[in-house]
Amino acid sequence: MLSLNLIGSMPQAILTIGMLLVAISGCTSQRMELSTYTPSPTSTPKPSTTSKDVPTKASTATPIPAEESQAVNGSPGTPIPASGRDRQATATQPASQPFTIDSTLCNDGQGPDCTKLRLGDDYLTTSGPAKGYLYSCIGKNPNAPGSIESKITWIDFAHKTWNFLKKLWLPRGTFSPAAGIYSETTTGEKRQITVNNLPVDGKIGDWPMTNYVALTEIDPNPGIPTVRNLSFSYFADPSEAISPSCVSLGAIGVTKNGVVIFNASDARGEDAVAREIVDEFGGHPAMSEYHYHFIPERLDSEYLEDGHSGIVGYINDGFPIYGYKGIGGIEMSNGDLDLCHGHKHGTSGYHYHATLEFPYTIGCYMGNEVSSSPGRGAPPRRQPPRNRP
Numbered sequence: 001m002l003s004l005n006l007i008g009s010m011p012q013a014i015l016t017i018g019m020l021l022v023a024i025s026g027c028t029s030q031r032m033e034l035s036t037y038t039p040s041p042t043s044t045p046k047p048s049t050t051s052k053d054v055p056t057k058a059s060t061a062t063p064i065p066a067e068e069s070q071a072v073n074g075s076p077g078t079p080i081p082a083s084g085r086d087r088q089a090t091a092t093q094p095a096s097q098p099f100t101i102d103s104t105l106c107n108d109g110q111g112p113d114c115t116k117l118r119l120g121d122d123y124l125t126t127s128g129p130a131k132g133y134l135y136s137c138i139g140k141n142p143n144a145p146g147s148i149e150s151k152i153t154w155i156d157f158a159h160k161t162w163n164f165l166k167k168l169w170l171p172r173g174t175f176s177p178a179a180g181i182y183s184e185t186t187t188g189e190k191r192q193i194t195v196n197n198l199p200v201d202g203k204i205g206d207w208p209m210t211n212y213v214a215l216t217e218i219d220p221n222p223g224i225p226t227v228r229n230l231s232f233s234y235f236a237d238p239s240e241a242i243s244p245s246c247v248s249l250g251a252i253g254v255t256k257n258g259v260v261i262f263n264a265s266d267a268r269g270e271d272a273v274a275r276e277i278v279d280e281f282g283g284h285p286a287m288s289e290y291h292y293h294f295i296p297e298r299l300d301s302e303y304l305e306d307g308h309s310g311i312v313g314y315i316n317d318g319f320p321i322y323g324y325k326g327i328g329g330i331e332m333s334n335g336d337l338d339l340c341h342g343h344k345h346g347t348s349g350y351h352y353h354a355t356l357e358f359p360y361t362i363g364c365y366m367g368n369e370v371s372s373s374p375g376r377g378a379p380p381r382r383q384p385p386r387n388r389p
């Protein structure tokens with residue numbers, strides 16, 4: 001079943017398929033493609049003409065040299081494009097900015113301990129579904145670039161935990177892409193969801209992150225989110241498979257905020273939420289494709305009668321994903337959920353839940369029919385890996 005359809009004219013559709021192939025093949029190859037793909041007019045980043053109130057940003061007088069980006073990424077690679085580093089510096093920057101965020105979920109006395117979240121690096125498996133694991137279709141790729149481990153201050157590598165409240169996030173700023181779109185209609189047995197992959201609530205950070213030296217030296221992601229018109233077609237009444245299936249890279253679902261969900265791993269097969277810097281609203285771009293690796297807690301805003309979270313999005317097997325709260329409004333941990341990070345209770349059908357514990361969204365697909373998007377499945381291996389968001 002083809003579920004991820006493309007909207008628009010043929011040339012745009014072809015371009016979008018190409019971009020999707022890139023996206024689905026994972027973060028690594030996306031950044032690799034920077035020098036080879038030609039963006040459509042709608043995806044061309046607009047040059048900044050305003051200076052911004054940000055600390056220690058890169059100056060136009062000192063662009064990041066290609067060699068530096070290569071060294072940072074650990075292999076010869078594509079230089080960071082000019083659009084990602086040509087913003088003007090300003091002299092009115094605050095001396096420092098904490099770049100941390102607060103979290104209601106972390107302070108509710110329920111669910112996992114935000115100061116000692118289990119680092120998910122060792123919880124990716126390709127051998128079969130397992131509780132608390134991401135059952136990935138693709139194994140680890142330690143040679144893929146990622147955040148610079150030695151620069152990450154919020155992960156305790158000795159104890160393999162990370163601190164949500166010490167993690168750094170890209171703040172809001174002047175970046176202002178198009179308004180987000182989400183439409184959902186159910187016709188017959190299908191649920192059709194159309195988005196432009198920008199947040200409906202307009203909450204997005206100040207991309208590109210290359211303007212923030214303190215952040216880009218940890219995570220050199222040059223991406224800038226742009227409009228991506230996507231349409232998803234899911235069974236409105238999905239059924240459970242005899243055995244769960246593995247999860248690929250790329251979009252694994254979509255939130256009601258109009259932004260796609262990627263699984264919990266980065267290009268290396270490590271914990272993307274722990275390691276990668278996203279904006280304070282929970283997303284970051286893979287080249288131009290904005291996405292979440294976990295459910296930003298503000299999206300968990302509607303509740304059922306007993307305090308159980310409402311639906312925050314749909315997964316590619318058609319089952320819904322709900323927010324962080326289970327029966328009685330209690331925040332959930334992996335221990336409350338099954339192999340695929342879901343459950344059934346009362347009259348509700350099968351559904352997944354968000355947690356602040358790896359794998360954050362789903363561990364595997366429980367549904368019978370997993371929608372395939374163009375190019376989904378075994379992604380083409382592009383070597384050597386150079387860049388990744």
Ligand SMILES: [Zn+2]
Nearest residue numbers: 262272286389
């Ligand atoms: Zn990502």
Ligand SMILES: [Zn+2]
Nearest residue numbers: 322326327343
């Ligand atoms: Zn539930």
